[in-house]
Amino acid sequence: MKIERKKFAFAPPPLAHLCFCNCTTCVINVLYWPILIRCPFRVTCVCGKGIFKTGIIHLQNFLPMRQLSKTVRAMLLCCSFFTQIHVSLTQTPVFIRASVPNEITLTAPEDSIYQYQSTSVYNNATTIVHFEDIRDHISNNLLSFQIPGTYTNLIVEPREVESTDTVHYTWSGIANESGFFSITNRENLYAGFIQTDSGAWTILPLREHYSLLLRHDVSVLDTVDCVMEEGESAAEPPDYCSEAYNICPAVIDVLLFFTSEAVAMVTRYADANMKALTMDGFVKTLENSVNFAFENSDIPNKRVRFRWIIHNPGYSSTTNIDYLLDQFVSDSYVSSALSSYRADLGIFVTAINFSNAARKSNIKLLDYPSSSHRHSVVSFQAMHTPRWTLPHELTHLLGAGHNWCNNVPCSNCDCNNYDYCNHGYRFYAGGLERRTIHALGNERILHFSNPNVDYLGEPTGVFGDYPAYNAQIIRNTGCVVAAYSSSPEVKAMISGPSKLCGITGEFSSTIFYASILPPAQGLPGQAPYTVSWWWNETGVFTYQAPDEFLGTGNQITLTDVPACNYFTLHIRVRSDDGIYFTASKIIFTGLCEECQEERIVKTNNPLLSSSRQQSIKFFPNPTSGQFIAEFHVEGEPDDAMIFISSMDGKMQYDFGRHLISRGVNRIALDLSNLPNGFYNMHLISAKRKLTALITLQKNKP
Numbered sequence: 001m002k003i004e005r006k007k008f009a010f011a012p013p014p015l016a017h018l019c020f021c022n023c024t025t026c027v028i029n030v031l032y033w034p035i036l037i038r039c040p041f042r043v044t045c046v047c048g049k050g051i052f053k054t055g056i057i058h059l060q061n062f063l064p065m066r067q068l069s070k071t072v073r074a075m076l077l078c079c080s081f082f083t084q085i086h087v088s089l090t091q092t093p094v095f096i097r098a099s100v101p102n103e104i105t106l107t108a109p110e111d112s113i114y115q116y117q118s119t120s121v122y123n124n125a126t127t128i129v130h131f132e133d134i135r136d137h138i139s140n141n142l143l144s145f146q147i148p149g150t151y152t153n154l155i156v157e158p159r160e161v162e163s164t165d166t167v168h169y170t171w172s173g174i175a176n177e178s179g180f181f182s183i184t185n186r187e188n189l190y191a192g193f194i195q196t197d198s199g200a201w202t203i204l205p206l207r208e209h210y211s212l213l214l215r216h217d218v219s220v221l222d223t224v225d226c227v228m229e230e231g232e233s234a235a236e237p238p239d240y241c242s243e244a245y246n247i248c249p250a251v252i253d254v255l256l257f258f259t260s261e262a263v264a265m266v267t268r269y270a271d272a273n274m275k276a277l278t279m280d281g282f283v284k285t286l287e288n289s290v291n292f293a294f295e296n297s298d299i300p301n302k303r304v305r306f307r308w309i310i311h312n313p314g315y316s317s318t319t320n321i322d323y324l325l326d327q328f329v330s331d332s333y334v335s336s337a338l339s340s341y342r343a344d345l346g347i348f349v350t351a352i353n354f355s356n357a358a359r360k361s362n363i364k365l366l367d368y369p370s371s372s373h374r375h376s377v378v379s380f381q382a383m384h385t386p387r388w389t390l391p392h393e394l395t396h397l398l399g400a401g402h403n404w405c406n407n408v409p410c411s412n413c414d415c416n417n418y419d420y421c422n423h424g425y426r427f428y429a430g431g432l433e434r435r436t437i438h439a440l441g442n443e444r445i446l447h448f449s450n451p452n453v454d455y456l457g458e459p460t461g462v463f464g465d466y467p468a469y470n471a472q473i474i475r476n477t478g479c480v481v482a483a484y485s486s487s488p489e490v491k492a493m494i495s496g497p498s499k500l501c502g503i504t505g506e507f508s509s510t511i512f513y514a515s516i517l518p519p520a521q522g523l524p525g526q527a528p529y530t531v532s533w534w535w536n537e538t539g540v541f542t543y544q545a546p547d548e549f550l551g552t553g554n555q556i557t558l559t560d561v562p563a564c565n566y567f568t569l570h571i572r573v574r575s576d577d578g579i580y581f582t583a584s585k586i587i588f589t590g591l592c593e594e595c596q597e598e599r600i601v602k603t604n605n606p607l608l609s610s611s612r613q614q615s616i617k618f619f620p621n622p623t624s625g626q627f628i629a630e631f632h633v634e635g636e637p638d639d640a641m642i643f644i645s646s647m648d649g650k651m652q653y654d655f656g657r658h659l660i661s662r663g664v665n666r667i668a669l670d671l672s673n674l675p676n677g678f679y680n681m682h683l684i685s686a687k688r689k690l691t692a693l694i695t696l697q698k699n700k701p
């Protein structure tokens, strides 16, 4: 499908030799394009003495900028005679784009939600965006797109995927090594979130293929945080820190009680059917924020499953959260709903932003998880990105607690050592302060503290006298909490490692198990079960090619690495009474020798050199001018050009040639003379090319 046709005119390239041409093909300087391109596209090159060359560049699939750049770099050396290049580019649809004016006419209910979000003080910008099916846009296991309304290009590596059939799926991953992205498709209604260092967005469904992209204004969130009361001298809690690595499978069923006001913040005046579909997608996104955080934090075999209902009790209008929580705990309607939905936990979602505390759980510092602590209250505005109060309150009920007082800066922290490894963690990584889900503050990363898991090269927790290891307590209490109630629905998950091959790269045959959690007796989905195993590279399964069938049975043994650098392992299960259900697991293989060999071959070939393991990081980023560029390179030393270009591709600053050695290199650079904005830094040598985005913000500390 052809959606637009653009002409790009290039100024003379900033470097001496930037393109290459033969009789049929021109390769152009896409290195500097701030956009993502799909191919094929036609180019016409105007050579120095008026020689015109026309040809077609055909590149497979959807290639992000840095991959296109590789192709270009290989051609740089061959040509020195172009002065100008014109490109006619036929773009095929992109995964997400802003809708163009008059593309759709909003119905009255759609306009209502659009106007409501556009004028909300919680949003900086509201954009109507169009989504394509993600399956058409995953290439080399990666999803690449530009966030509409920004110059931010995301390259997302998968972490967590669920697909029940070909039209319902949730796909989540790590964006540009430090951000978080999740999309849920339910009947072509798209919900999700994006969190990066440059902003936080929520995606709300509007109609089929169209959603609202809300850019949040973090500064208006209140500074009041979660309240955890000091506990009485309770009985000595079980030692939930003791077990080394608890992998018992658990599904924690959570019932969300939305007030009508809170529902209206998602749907406004949509009709009942649209309201239900929209809320289902939004709630699935909330559910995914917890499961994604479990995956990020090495909490295997633990899942949450959300359902939602509307509840408008008389006490819902109170602005006193202590009173509200007390009433919610003793509400007989709530008790019977938790029972009839077989929910383990209940969370009240209110549109009120409280002045005395933003959200609260009925568990105290010295308490430990028990079925008498199963209620929380959250304010709608803070429950999702970038604050993640919903995963925060939910896991309080699993025993997770705030950061220590000595883990400064800190307010409302936990100051006493209870010999209880349940604390959140603040730390610095990538030049910014970071907070795990239980460290207090307005912006958090989707991680529970864990000394064994890194974020941008820094551990997300600590051992010792003041341990920060929320992941450990969640692993140990997940099965306790999941047992509060019998299960409403059968559930499967795949047990096994998320990574094949460690730092040594060695692969040995690995067994994966199907863990099936049956529902309560008498409900559909009973044992025995028939399990079939599959894998593919996109994570969305149709059970025909290119999906690969692996076998049947309760376990499967992988004797080889099926794909580099990621693949999705999948099971389709049939219960004795004919219910089908599925589970998926994304597995990273990038460190396996097989994949390393492939990478070395690629590195030797300049057309295909991989930059996956060779990247530039900046400290700080954003920078006020002076910064450190740190990059890790493989292979032999050589010398490289380092320069800065603006987003429209013009060279802005040439730092000259630098000797690049194998391993970690650090170079101090200064951009103080340039105006604020986004820039690409490039490192180009005969053997390698790296590009990374840096933000210059001179007026901010």
Ligand SMILES: [Zn+2]
Pocket: 226, 227, 228, 392, 393, 396, 402
């Ligand atoms: Zn809290």
